[in-house]
Amino acid sequence: MKKLLFIINPVAGRRNAKTAMFDVVKVFCEEGYEVTSAITLYKDHGKELAASARDRGHEIVVCIGGDGTLNEVISGLMKTADPLPLGYIASGSTNDFARTLGLNPVPAKAARNIMLKRPTKLDVGSYENGERYFSYIASFGAFTSTSYSTPQAAKNNLGHFAYVLEGLKDLPNIKSYEVQVKANGISYEDEYIFGAVTNSRSMGGVIKLEDAKVDLSDGLFEVMLLKTPKDVIDMTDILVALSNGTPEDSRMFEYFKASEIEFHMPRGVHWTLDGEKAPAKRQVHIKNIPRAVTMYI
Numbered sequence: 001m002k003k004l005l006f007i008i009n010p011v012a013g014r015r016n017a018k019t020a021m022f023d024v025v026k027v028f029c030e031e032g033y034e035v036t037s038a039i040t041l042y043k044d045h046g047k048e049l050a051a052s053a054r055d056r057g058h059e060i061v062v063c064i065g066g067d068g069t070l071n072e073v074i075s076g077l078m079k080t081a082d083p084l085p086l087g088y089i090a091s092g093s094t095n096d097f098a099r100t101l102g103l104n105p106v107p108a109k110a111a112r113n114i115m116l117k118r119p120t121k122l123d124v125g126s127y128e129n130g131e132r133y134f135s136y137i138a139s140f141g142a143f144t145s146t147s148y149s150t151p152q153a154a155k156n157n158l159g160h161f162a163y164v165l166e167g168l169k170d171l172p173n174i175k176s177y178e179v180q181v182k183a184n185g186i187s188y189e190d191e192y193i194f195g196a197v198t199n200s201r202s203m204g205g206v207i208k209l210e211d212a213k214v215d216l217s218d219g220l221f222e223v224m225l226l227k228t229p230k231d232v233i234d235m236t237d238i239l240v241a242l243s244n245g246t247p248e249d250s251r252m253f254e255y256f257k258a259s260e261i262e263f264h265m266p267r268g269v270h271w272t273l274d275g276e277k278a279p280a281k282r283q284v285h286i287k288n289i290p291r292a293v294t295m296y297i
Contacts, residue, residue: 004033005058009065020107027111050076066092071274075133085294087114097136121291134273136200176228183258194226208245219290225254259288
């Protein structure tokens with residue numbers, strides 16, 4: 001019998017993973033799988049489970065949780081020579097990458113879609129030569145917590161614009177970073193309040209890109225660097241760019257595509273990878289690993 005490893009984060013986001021578990025497992029069993037359910041008990045437990053899945057005879061790994069759970073599982077799969085195919089059921093509070101992938105928000109329906117086994121090859125980001133991995137974003141500075149701090153009522157009434165307002169609210173007080181970025185033989189050097197290396201159409205709810213601008217398996221990242229605003233005119237320019245999803249048209253953004261990027265910062269800067277914190281560093285090397293993971297979506 002085919003074997004499936006089902007990794008469950010019971011405390012992610014809306015905490016609906018536990019209530020959805022029976023319906024999801026039923027879908028997998030109906031498709032002829034022997035299901036092993038594993039609940040994550042501590043940080044990086046999902047990574048450990050995914051890394052050992054093939055050795056335990058599993059043919060596919062499915063995880064339910066938020067973007068952080070997906071990050072752990074992909075990081076575990078990337079530690080193996082031949083990563084198993086992956087299914088993702090989103091139940092977090094942000095689910096940025098799930099929106100980009102167009103995943104069904106109803107767990108049982110998402111499980112049925114996984115069982116259709118329509119493979120999509122996805123690029124994966126290597127942070128510091130494989131020290132860490134990320135599925136859709138590595139970032140520093142502003143907006144890193146906006147998706148969590150935006151009031152639910154505002155999200156319901158204003159949609160994307162609610163995230164933009166929340167992100168702009170504290171811009172005058174946000175820390176500025178002196179950064180040099182090297183990519184494609186070009187050097188960018190300025191003071192920035194936000195930087196992101198992404199493979200997604202949505203980032204924390206604040207920055208959205210048009211579908212045509214993002215290819216999840218082209219071996220390239222979208223890179224955005226937001227300059228420090230000096231006056232009201234700068235702030236207005238940022239507001240328009242964020243609202244329209246057109247950072248490439250704004251003089252306040254550096255926007256380009258690259259497969260490999262180096263960051264140099266005189267002062268150590270904390271990063272987040274798929275929403276998970278990484279230690280402060282003065283130098284960071286990020287590389288795209290093309291079509292590294294197969295996901296059933």
